Amino acid sequence: MSDFDPSRRRFLGHLGLAGVGALGASSLLSACASSASGPVDKASGAISLQSNLSSPQAKAAMEKIIENFNKQGSGRATVNTIASETYRTQLPTYLTSANPPDLYTWYAGSVANNYASKNLLLDVSDVWQGLGDYPQSLRNISTDPTGKQIFVPMTNYWWGFFYRKSNFAKWGVQEPKTWAEFITLCQTLKSKGVAPIGIGLGDTPWVASAWFDYLNIRINGAPFHRELLAGKQRFDDPKVKAVFARWREVLPYFDPKGKAYPFQEATTALLANKTGMFLIGTFFADAAPKDALGDLDFFQFPIIDPAVPVAEEAPTDGFFASAKTANPAGTKALLTYLASVQAQETYIQSSSGIVLPAHPKAKAADSPLVVKGKAMLDNAKELTQFFNRDSSDALQPTADTALTKFIDKPDQIDAILREWQTSAEKVFKG
Amino acid sequence: MSTLAPATSRTSAAGPTPKQRRRRANRPSPLLVAFVLVPFAVESIWVFWPALQGFYFSLTRWDGLEPPTFIGFGNYTELAGDAVFRGALVNTVIWLALFGGLSVLGGFGMALLLQRERRGVGFYRAALFTPVVFSLVVTALVWRVFYQPDGLADQLLRAVGLEQLIRPWLADPQTALYAVILPALWRQIGYVMVLYLAGLKAIDPALHEAARMDGANARQRLRHVTIPQLRGVNAVVLSVIVIDSLRSFDIVWALTHGGPYHSSELLSTYMYSAAFQSLRLGYGSAIAVVIFILALAVILGYLVRAFREDA
Numbered sequence A: 001m002s003d004f005d006p007s008r009r010r011f012l013g014h015l016g017l018a019g020v021g022a023l024g025a026s027s028l029l030s031a032c033a034s035s036a037s038g039p040v041d042k043a044s045g046a047i048s049l050q051s052n053l054s055s056p057q058a059k060a061a062m063e064k065i066i067e068n069f070n071k072q073g074s075g076r077a078t079v080n081t082i083a084s085e086t087y088r089t090q091l092p093t094y095l096t097s098a099n100p101p102d103l104y105t106w107y108a109g110s111v112a113n114n115y116a117s118k119n120l121l122l123d124v125s126d127v128w129q130g131l132g133d134y135p136q137s138l139r140n141i142s143t144d145p146t147g148k149q150i151f152v153p154m155t156n157y158w159w160g161f162f163y164r165k166s167n168f169a170k171w172g173v174q175e176p177k178t179w180a181e182f183i184t185l186c187q188t189l190k191s192k193g194v195a196p197i198g199i200g201l202g203d204t205p206w207v208a209s210a211w212f213d214y215l216n217i218r219i220n221g222a223p224f225h226r227e228l229l230a231g232k233q234r235f236d237d238p239k240v241k242a243v244f245a246r247w248r249e250v251l252p253y254f255d256p257k258g259k260a261y262p263f264q265e266a267t268t269a270l271l272a273n274k275t276g277m278f279l280i281g282t283f284f285a286d287a288a289p290k291d292a293l294g295d296l297d298f299f300q301f302p303i304i305d306p307a308v309p310v311a312e313e314a315p316t317d318g319f320f321a322s323a324k325t326a327n328p329a330g331t332k333a334l335l336t337y338l339a340s341v342q343a344q345e346t347y348i349q350s351s352s353g354i355v356l357p358a359h360p361k362a363k364a365a366d367s368p369l370v371v372k373g374k375a376m377l378d379n380a381k382e383l384t385q386f387f388n389r390d391s392s393d394a395l396q397p398t399a400d401t402a403l404t405k406f407i408d409k410p411d412q413i414d415a416i417l418r419e420w421q422t423s424a425e426k427v428f429k430g
Numbered sequence B: 001m002s003t004l005a006p007a008t009s010r011t012s013a014a015g016p017t018p019k020q021r022r023r024r025a026n027r028p029s030p031l032l033v034a035f036v037l038v039p040f041a042v043e044s045i046w047v048f049w050p051a052l053q054g055f056y057f058s059l060t061r062w063d064g065l066e067p068p069t070f071i072g073f074g075n076y077t078e079l080a081g082d083a084v085f086r087g088a089l090v091n092t093v094i095w096l097a098l099f100g101g102l103s104v105l106g107g108f109g110m111a112l113l114l115q116r117e118r119r120g121v122g123f124y125r126a127a128l129f130t131p132v133v134f135s136l137v138v139t140a141l142v143w144r145v146f147y148q149p150d151g152l153a154d155q156l157l158r159a160v161g162l163e164q165l166i167r168p169w170l171a172d173p174q175t176a177l178y179a180v181i182l183p184a185l186w187r188q189i190g191y192v193m194v195l196y197l198a199g200l201k202a203i204d205p206a207l208h209e210a211a212r213m214d215g216a217n218a219r220q221r222l223r224h225v226t227i228p229q230l231r232g233v234n235a236v237v238l239s240v241i242v243i244d245s246l247r248s249f250d251i252v253w254a255l256t257h258g259g260p261y262h263s264s265e266l267l268s269t270y271m272y273s274a275a276f277q278s279l280r281l282g283y284g285s286a287i288a289v290v291i292f293i294l295a296l297a298v299i300l301g302y303l304v305r306a307f308r309e310d311a
Helices: A008-020 A056-072 A084-096 A110-116 A125-129 A136-141 A165-171 A179-191 A205-219 A222-229 A238-253 A263-271 A282-287 A328-338 A341-350 A368-379 A396-408 A410-429 B002-014 B030-057 B074-080 B083-114 B121-133 B136-147 B152-159 B176-202 B205-213 B218-229 B231-247 B250-255 B267-277 B281-310
Strands: A047-051 A077-081 A103-107 A152-156 A159-164 A195-198 A275-281 A296-299 A311-313 A316-321 A382-384
Touching (some): A056 A077, A056 A328, A103 A110, A103 A328, A125 A328, A152 A341, A159 A165, A179 A195, A179 A238, A179 A275, A195 A263, A205 A238, A205 A311, A205 A382, A205 A396, A222 A382, A238 A410, A263 A275, A263 A282, A296 A368, A316 A328, A396 A410, B030 B281, B074 B281, B083 B121, B083 B176, B083 B231, B083 B267, B121 B176, B136 B250, B176 B218, B176 B250, B231 B267, B231 B281, B250 B267, B267 B281
Parallel strands (some): A047 A077, A047 A103, A195 A275
Antiparallel strands (some): A103 A316, A159 A296
């Protein structure tokens, strides 16, 4: 405050320096933003890990891992857990600040590559030299376009149609394998007075993107999907329209109340036998009572075109480090530990969620559900992440708008796709 | 906040006058100068400076990571052709009219009803004021339970036989905006009521006494005594309403996020999603500037009129 000088020249000088963005966004904008990054303890040389794993079990699991790492003696680390929605909006601020935290939980794929292309991420190729056990698919999604590794995976999970085994037995129905069988299943469930397909779009509209992703990778294949999400294809392409034509075939079987409540309540609806099945990621189980989990099973998104190589959504969570870390060696030591069998097994055991460890030798939970999920991912020819992870968080709202509008007004699909293309272009252009 | 800026800077520019003769009377005490300058310095750093930066950012393309690129009025020309922005502008006008208008009418009505000291009046005042104490996010959670499928709203409609009206209140583009205005009003009426109650208390009872002596009935006293006496309060209420309308964000965000598909989008929520979700901070700043100009225009318009009438 002492160097404040209201003279005009100095003032204009500051204006020119505005680009540095030292004060962040304008007050008009920052009025909406919440807290800045947490304190960074540089003096003690401790590695600070910013974590968005804020559910109580995941938070405790991370804290336990860090505690084990500190006991090991190869360095000291602290974990700072932040509510995930705050974390999402603040991550760019953390990374661009002058004195950033060292390590971050985040997603593999294009979101990480985007930061890497701005030289904000630490090259962790050394860490990967010790990760020979990891499959090539995980190495690929951890590698940026210039060929260096910038990400270390910890866990991934899968998406599928979850249902109650007891209900399917009661209704006398089987898991469908093909689209035709799927439609027959929907018809059967509807005739039994159940809403066949549960969904939860109120507050969590992004759940609809799973439908778009899966239909697109089943009809047009994963490579087209990735190109589309990278801005190399157009959303008003006839191939994209074909996706919605398929979707429309099953729209009448969606739970009409799904528009109004979030996926957590859609989970409750599934468990309360109000809906038949629910396309969701395994994280939904966090919102489910433990005793209900034994009755849950899932089936793979049905095959539409057998000629298209089978791809599955396998969002991968893990870590990247700031390029500006004051202690690269310590950060890499922690990353190496986080990639180890020991750390990942600790995480899997302590967290309640259904997740698969990234390390192939780390033991996943031995429930039949997890075995089935792991087998599905292992058999997939290609893995995709999820809409926002394969594109960007900035593109996600354009999908939310387009998809919720389609579910409401499927007749306007041409206009919706034109609008989607326009708003996507704005995001790609910046 | 920003609208107070000119007043503060004018005060500080006044400083010591050249007339040294009557030092005691004309030159403000150092303590007074400190009281003006220190807040001014703090405001400059935390308010004026970032606000000016906001204007600058609105002329740039900026993703928050790389340095902003200057693009002139590109963001503003884009705003002109942006259907979502037009929708948000219309919604903001609807919001200003309904939320602003109804909270003034409701608040004034409640204040008139509850101004007299009668038995139990304190209870009603407290009941109306309670929603003001809740954080808007808490309010939103309560109302979300109210609106949820098969929630209280649906049960009420079923109980009175109007089940054909039931719809996903917050997920239907036709009702979403109004379903959000209602909880905002529920809160604001209590606030406006308190402002008017204070204003009504300040009216000299002798004026009413005199009017009554002259044979004025209750309507005439309201029209010719109460309302003219409340002019000062009206200015405050209007400023509060306009500012609150234009910055209404939390309740909309907590209930609908501006959706479904932008149908309950206000300028403030669109600014937030443009800036912090689409990471188009330049574009978001341009929307913020529009909000600022709107607020300034409405309030300055009123203040100029009010001052002219005073003079």
